[in-house]
Amino acid sequence: MGAFTAVILAITILMSCLLIYVPNMHIIALQVEDEKLSGGRISVMDMLRSSEEALQEESAATRDSVLKGHQIRLTLPQNVTSASVSIDNIHVDKTIAITINGIGKDYFSNYPMRGASNNIVDVTYDSENLVGVIEITMDDVLEVQMTSEDEYIYFDFVDPHEIYDYVVVVDAGHGGNVPGATKQGVYEKDLNLDIVLELKKLFDRTDKNIGVYYTRTDDSNPSFENRVGLANDSEADLFLSVHNNSTASGRMSSINGTEVMYEGGDTTGESKSFSTLCLVHLLNELGSKSKGTVVGDEVYIIRMSEPPVALVEVGFMTNQKELDLLQDSEYQAKAAKALYDAVIEYLY
Template sequence: MKKYGWVILAAILIWLWPSFPHANAAGADLFLDGKRVEAPADARPEMVNGKVMVPLRVVGEQLGYQFKWEPQAYKISIQKNSTDMAMYVGRTSADVNGKTVSLDAPPVLRGNSTMVPLRFVGEQMGLKVDWNNKSKSVNLSQKTTTPQTDQQAESQKTSTQNTSSKQKTSATTTTTNAAEADKRTETVLSPSKQQNTEQSKANTLLVQDLTFEHDALKISLNKTATPKVFKMTEPDRIVVDLPGAALSSGFSQPFPVRGDGSRLLTNSDGTDGIQEIRFAPADGQNGGVRVVIALNQARDYELSTNSTGEITLQLRERSENPVVTPTHVEGRQIVVIDPGHGGKDPGAASVTGRREKEFTLAVALKVQQLLQNDPSFQVVMTRDEDTYPTLDERAQLANDQQASVFVSIHGNSMPASNNGKANGSETYYARQESLNLATTMHKHLVAATGFKDNNIKMANHLVTRKSQMPAVLLECGYLSNPSDEAAMFTEETQERIAQGIVDGLKEYLGTETVTTESLN
């Protein structure tokens, strides 16, 4: 009886023992300097293997960083002033100014966003980071001086002022209030240094006017300068950065500062493709001015400058799938390579949150690279970046090109109820005349992936049905299967698949004999 009494007592103690909150960051809110930062629904802060992960681009954009995404390498590059960083999805290290830095956890993809460890953001972007378990929020703040530093600054300030009073010479003061520092410096500087300061102010690059008419943004400066212009997505926008520039006080006064620190130049209901145009001083030691054209849909642009300091950015309609006139170079056969999905259509999600459109583009670009110097082929891509030609446009492009073959690259997937069991490679065709192409391409696809052979199948896919030449759709592997997916997002497997597609095309079109032995 005593033995059971101890068991009952232990159970009661466990039940009464206080439970500690579990820091689950899934769907958490994100704040920067006390202001809420909106993140995409599929890329809000979350806990991954015990590490809080935050959307890198969302945070970085608020701090003036520039980003470049290389889907074929799963690499994201980040740059601001003299800081250059690069990291890869799935790797536990990053490059920071040429040095390797370890990460608490590897970056992962969530939709179109790259999630990185919160600690890395704090250390490399100079932020103070905090996870509030009670409110389930990630709080970021740009680091400020500590109370001890403030006391030292105040002491130095007093000492410097006393020295200036006794010696009647120039002095350098330290303060945490920039406005007071400027005023004090003007008081104690010698005439020669005052002249240098005035000359420095005169040399400052100033934005004197901003206008937007007839789809053209015009920026008037007090002297010539070369802006940094780049596109961003999710949402679509064009960013114009003017490093080292400042806003002329006379110009900026009529535009009240909004809650996020920006000023609104113009806004629209979006019917003309423009949501709003905003501008603001850029963060960072070197300052600068950033102008953002928020778009309703992706647009192209033309940039021009003149000797009077005027910059013009003329918006142009974007042609996602320009028609390319068939070249029909003698001795060359036109092959159309179609990376499935793209742009607004991400395709299937993998077991680790990666997207089908990223895999298909990476493989297609490798196929293009292998064929571009081959005198037997003329390669036409339905897309070579993250855009979305419709299914009809893809097939029509192949027909307009009078192509010899059409190859659409995909990654397969099954619902979660399948528990990731489905795996393997399969090839689809829609018309009988495509059967020989399907047979040849499938043989090389299975040899390249090493996955289970799911055979050749007939299906009514629009791109293979409407293409007027032999056409196939390759389901390289299952993104919903952990083993297939892990291989599909490696450079080695993607290169093998690309080579397999090239070998299949060469065998089918008779440009090169490939024996069965070479596939083993």
């Protein structure tokens, strides 16, 4: 009798444990998911694929009620509004980063993504200190449009030419651990970027409907493939690369002036036309000596460019006078204005 009682007691204890455990299975599953997320950025592309499959099985009316004619839908948690959402479109990497303040590592466990887009290659997610970043890798250069309604935010990915009259790609040469010419502690990469950032100010203020994409706006060094790839994949109307020159020996000399390289293999002649405009405007604005327009097909980004391309050598860093001028903010602003005027004249 004692043994029977012991067996019954053991069974009772086991059942009690199961009753406690089973209702919390979903909590344990979420904890496992949280542990997976706590390791850093993870891919949630499978969730998007599952959503696409589910939507295909649903009726058109149901799909429309979910997506409202948009491509992707995200759900915001309570007390998180669309004002907490920001978008950074990194065109040169074909990456769109969506940052949402107020969402944790379990966000996708509680709020699955819905929708589909044929242009999405991967979707990753990471969260730290309740700031979630959804990173979407695309197969093309696209613009992202966001629409919000109640607790939902919708995203659509569209061709830039559906938004802008023209698309221009601007490249600040060199960058990162590739400084370009270096004289007296001055790096060409910094001068190139300074001029491009001045040019960006002008495009940011323009009343023209131009989409301007930059290969870099910081001390990074995109690959040559990514630089010219941004121009080609966006089907840009113009590709402008900003550089500064030096003598072949690298020694200081009296050689000075402005030179612009173009694609000799461009049978339309548009690359040379654009380069000539850049040279004329730079000479007029800077008062520099003309070194002419030069075929630059040996340069990868020129040779591989599909849109008309101009690679500008603003001045010689191996000439003391021009090196001093190139470091002057007013001179940089003049160079930027010349390039802006050349682009506007060419397009309009």
